[in-house]
Amino acid sequence: MLSDEALDRxxxxxxxxxxxxxxxxxxxxxxxxxxxxxQRARRRRRRAxxxxxxxxxxxxxxxxxxxxxxxxxxxxxxxxxxxxSCVSSDNGDAVMNFDPGTDDPVATCRVRWPExxxxxxxxxxxxxxDSSRQGSVNVYPGGRDQCRSHRSDPYLGPTEEQLRFxxxxxxxxxxxxxxTCVPHPEFRKVVGRLLDRHGxxxxxxxxxxxxxxxxxxxxxxxxxxxxxxxxIWLGDHKAGTPLSWP
Numbered sequence: 001m002l003s004d005e006a007l008d009r010x011x012x013x014x015x016x017x018x019x020x021x022x023x024x025x026x027x028x029x030x031x032x033x034x035x036x037x038x039q040r041a042r043r044r045r046r047r048a049x050x051x052x053x054x055x056x057x058x059x060x061x062x063x064x065x066x067x068x069x070x071x072x073x074x075x076x077x078x079x080x081x082x083x084x085s086c087v088s089s090d091n092g093d094a095v096m097n098f099d100p101g102t103d104d105p106v107a108t109c110r111v112r113w114p115e116x117x118x119x120x121x122x123x124x125x126x127x128x129x130d131s132s133r134q135g136s137v138n139v140y141p142g143g144r145d146q147c148r149s150h151r152s153d154p155y156l157g158p159t160e161e162q163l164r165f166x167x168x169x170x171x172x173x174x175x176x177x178x179x180t181c182v183p184h185p186e187f188r189k190v191v192g193r194l195l196d197r198h199g200x201x202x203x204x205x206x207x208x209x210x211x212x213x214x215x216x217x218x219x220x221x222x223x224x225x226x227x228x229x230x231x232i233w234l235g236d237h238k239a240g241t242p243l244s245w246p
Contacts, residue, residue: 071128071147072135076156079135079228081165082246084108086139091117097246098137100158101166109139128152134228161200165227168198172222173245181219181239188220191232200230208233222246 072078084098086109094116098108105127113121127139128147137155140146147154158166171194176182184207191205207216208223217236221243224233237243 071131071151071153073159074153076129076153077135077159077162078129078137078155079133080137081158081162081227082169082225084137084139086112086116087141088113088117089141093138099166099169101163101170105137105139105155127155129155162227164198164200165225168194168200169225169245171197176243179243180241181237182221182243183218184216184220184234186220187234203230203232205232205234208235 078100081100082098083095084103084105085093085095087093094112096108096112098105106125109125110121113119122141124141124143125139126142126144126146127137128150130136130138130150130152138150138152140150144154146152172191175190175194176187188205195203207220214236219237219239220234221237222232222245223235224246225231226233
């Protein structure tokens with residue numbers, strides 16, 4: 001179950017300009033987060049919002065006078081391997097699902113660019129890991145200097161665990177390919193078996209709830225993956241409709 005504090009933290013971490021005050025629950029940021037939570041799936045969507053990353057600062061050297069940002073894990077890897085943003089300087093950005101095991105971020109954005117932004121893709125695109133709490137992958141027009149200008153580091157590809165997690169996600173989807181209602185106990189059992197198969201130690205599956213502590217519904221699906229905490233959040237699926245996958 002997610003507490004009020006955990007939900008507030010999700011809102012804060014997704015806020016492009018969080019400041020010191022809590023995120024306004026009626027703001028577009030809050031609406032976006034709550035929609036993702038309640039719909040239990042990350043859907044492909046367009047956003048006309050240029051994100052200003054939340055910067056994590058660390059002290060370097062002997063004094064506190066010199067600072068540097070920390071992007072992703074600090075070694076060129078994202079903390080959220082399931083999502084990708086294609087960023088256009090003129091038309092905002094487009095966020096989509098991503099599979100690091102089969103897809104390349106630059107190639108993906110290049111193919112989707114005309115559809116997303118109504119114009120040909122720039123000649124040069126660069127994938128960067130930003131310094132937000134999520135350590136997201138963003139693809140910008142231009143060369144590697146774009147990473148530094150956005151307080152990001154060049155994206156160096158997935159980690160070994162992220163590749164194993166990619167295979168886990170593919171197998172989980174295959175397990176329930178023709179199902180429209182999977183009870184929560186069966187879903188958790190399959191998740192546990194596949195986590196063991198792919199050597200994903202420390203991962204757990206939990207039912208996503210707000211502070212109202214809603215009981216599990218008759219059918220389950222995956223709401224979203226929290227890779228930092230190694231949690232697979234299960235939501236309540238509407239029986240008779242195809243399962244959606246983040």
